Amino acid sequence: MAKKPRTLHTCTECGYSSPKWLGRCPECGSWGTFEESTPLQAAGSSGVSRGGGSRTLRPSASTPATPITRINPADASAVKSGIGELDRVLGRGVVPGSVVLMAGEPGVGKSTLLLEVAARWAALERTALYVTAEESAGQVRARAERTNALKESLYLAAESDLDVIFHHVSTLKPSLIIVDSVQTMQAPGVEGVAGGVAQSRAVTAALTTLAKRTNVPILLVGHVTKDGNVAGPRVLEHLVDVVLNFEGDRHSSLRMLRGIKNRFGATDEVGCFEQTADGIREVADPSGLFLSHKGHTPDGSAVTVAMDGVRPILAEVQALTVDPVAKNPRRVVTGLDNNRVPMVLAVLQARAGERTNDKDAYVATVGGMRITETSTDLAVALATWSSLHETPLPPRTVVVGEVGLAGELRRVPNLGRRLQEAQRLGYEQAIVPAGSSLAGEADGMRVHSCSTLADAIEVCRR
Template sequence: MAKKQRPLHTCTECGYSSPKWLGRCPDCGAWGTLQESAPVVAEKSVQGLTPATPATPITNVPAASTRSIGTGISELDRVLGNGIVPGSVVLMAGEPGVGKSTLLLEVASQWARQGRTALYVTAEESAGQVRARAERTGALHETLLLVAESNLDVVFGHVEQARPSLIIVDSVQTMHAPGVEGVAGGVAQSRAVTAALTTLAKSTGIPILLVGHVTKDGNVAGPRVLEHLVDVVLGFEGDKQSSLRMLRGIKNRFGATDEVGCFEQTATGIREVPDPSGLFLSHRGTTPDGSAVTVAMDGVRPIVAEVQALTVEPVAKNPRRVVTGLDAGRVPMVLAVLQARAGQRTNEKDAYVATVGGMRIQETATDLAVALATWSSLHEQPLPPRLVVIGEVGLAGELRRVPGTQRRLAEAARLGYRHALVPTGTQATDVSGMHVQEVGTLVEAIAAVASPPARQRQPGSRQPKSD
């Protein structure tokens, strides 16, 4: 039978193959990653192997095999999609010290409290260190098994002996697969470890949670193929100066990736925050000047947030613009529109604009809150109490609609806000207990807060559109 040998070069980062060597991979863009592999023998005819089991009609596949199991942590279940699917592999990545190990130790503890056996494999810390953390966070349980091991073959032996229903590996970059060249955390080792653990999960039906490191850019460390092998990729984010932690879905084969889980890092471990809006609002008796309340969307989750602005006499010739928690490039633009289109002398003051509670907002729906908070600080006049403002500010001073206004207003009304300013033409029905006023420009919005409408108007009635 005629055979022909073809040279083959494979990228160690993404698996791209090329018949010739290239300095840069055309797929992932990495340099010097194409290595020559064994030549592929092409034959004129290929004889298939007889399968052990015939193909199964999709209607005969049991639906229970993909039924989620609750972890006991509702915020995590929200992001996963109602829980962990049997046989799935979940990769949780985050910066050092953000609380990945603490959260997964709490998951293992909750799993054990439900009468199941969980195996926690730590390759970074000693068993004593994990025991101390579990004692501090109240995660001790008899059916929570602990193994301090980095050899993958030994871990598989523990799985055969203990037969757990949940496996947690901390972390995948510190595990070592015997027989595979390279150091732990390298491209070859990380790929081999992840592939072996994925095969274990699919063949036994045991869900596996992996801890992953991240690079300086925030990407998962190691080859890109890691994210392709696993079923779910979660990003655990948080600022070291704040106790707030956000869990986001990056990839999810069993649900949506627009859900967000909110946690708080405390001295006794990770605590769920089912109502995060309270963390971002300052509870006060009176509304101070320079403060505006808006509703931001984090995925599909509306969160009520407070934006504060402080304007003072400049300490230098050029006024300063200091921004915290917002888009540092967009806030100066909003202040420029406030001066050019609304006649407010923002160029004569130093402006400090920030969010409350360590929240980070990148969407444009907070433009109106930034503008009105700055106006309030300039005139030392507080905005009307129980007022929420939503809208994007254009360069011409017009207000533009933002998506999800109905859900934003409903969340604000749930927290007791009774008045709202929204752009003209917002397709949002009346919210029970809230007076919604439409404004078309930034000037109209300032006029509305400078002379608020009569309070005798019944809640829920919509203000006529401005001319």
């Protein structure tokens, strides 16, 4: 009589296995993440070949090691995807044989962006295979027609069976494969439901092996949890070469593509896109999205330069101070740190003599931009001062600096790159903390170096 397979309980967050169910995972500390499963067979866990299966790509015998000097560097040369913002985040472009996992919240535009990538790829007379397991072929075709992504060399397969996908790859021999999504694909012969720990691991391992053996890049769509992390076991992020996060606010058309893991480049690059009725459009110069006025700024407004990764972006901070309606003055903050803005307003009163405790203060960024770095402290303070006195800041001026509790201005990193971006957009003056390497005239821009917040206010009064 055949023995019943031994039961395991596996954590869906980190992949930790235990013979019995546990409420809390001892590896990652997550609660209620254990699911019952059976141990995978060796062939099934590899996800590449099985006896009796229909896959044609089977691992060959081990090859002898090759001296590293004899390996052709052209095998890893990146290929342009046709979308500059995506190539920026990937480093140089799409590397042959790489596996890219793109995660993001539902409805943010992951499928639309990757369909655009496939269309741009096919426009250069290269074969692209788009695999969808979440939508029907008609739904994807309708979206492709709306976004002008209909190309002859773009093939569509509405399948969820991994064996069928391998058959399509063997028949078409595409140079780019897109799978939407990895959590809905299923490897026959592997225990578990689609999206579970066992299935997700087997599907990702099989697709990774396919990419490495055929030297064809594969782009995967991944779901995220309510915490914003990639759904499924952590082993998925270790198997792939690149992990990207596509994020954006539901009430804003702006979308940001950030690198979380990248074996071929840096992870501090950011790609900017805009969601439109015609699809996803890349934004090569996003600073214009966050400025409501160019040149002369109105009362209660200050322009600063924020760093998103290594990318400088001009942002406008607006402040409005009014007499309070209730007994206790309100502090309403949008797009900035809710705890830091009241602190800056307190410093403005204690160190610069400006009364802010008897006013309602509303501070926000323009365009829905979210800024968390401290380099915007000076912009918050000067915008509030401008609103209190109904006096605009000097025209074509940017302000960058961190404000300390003693009223001193502290230096911020990458100041030179920030000012270069401001000068490129036509700004002529800058107010920065003292001690910075840039002072006086810097590349045609007049730089005011200030030691304290009171000194910066004095510059604005001139």
